[in-house]
Amino acid sequence: MRRLLIVSLALGLLAATAQAAPPGDAAAGERLHAANCTGCHDTGVYTRKDRRIGSLEALNLQFETCAHMTKKTFTPSEVRDMTKFLNDRFYHFK
Numbered sequence: 001m002r003r004l005l006i007v008s009l010a011l012g013l014l015a016a017t018a019q020a021a022p023p024g025d026a027a028a029g030e031r032l033h034a035a036n037c038t039g040c041h042d043t044g045v046y047t048r049k050d051r052r053i054g055s056l057e058a059l060n061l062q063f064e065t066c067a068h069m070t071k072k073t074f075t076p077s078e079v080r081d082m083t084k085f086l087n088d089r090f091y092h093f094k
């Protein structure tokens with residue numbers, strides 16, 4: 001009985017730490033971006049005066065289009081990391 005209690009406490013703690021993790025890893029995103037996204041454009045498209053992306057939703061949509069063109073499939077966490085990198089570094093949407 002006591003062992004069961006300890007196990008469930010430990011599991012609860014694990015779940016709590018997982019939730020506290022930040023949503024995305026910008027450093028991993030930067031590496032993924034460098035490896036996959038600079039074949040057609042450099043980061044200048046994100047900072048040019050007439051850049052087209054004006055919201056986080058638009059960024060997600062553009063990401064889907066561009067990721068599709070890379071002909072690679074990214075996992076949800078890779079997508080999150082790259083989006084976080086783009087937003088932290090260039091777009092700064094809330």
Ligand code: HEC
Nearest residue numbers: 036037039040041045046051052053062063066067069070
């Ligand atoms: C096959 C070519 C290609 C690849 C590979 C590619 N893109 Fe793009 N990307 C484009 C084109 C074309 C545009 C539109 C440029 C324009 O509007 O002048 C664009 C525009 C963008 C924009 C919008 C910039 C703005 O604010 O105006 C974002 C964000 C973007 N790409 C992200 C990515 C990411 C992230 C990846 C890697 C997953 C990627 N792209 C890979 C072709 C590509």
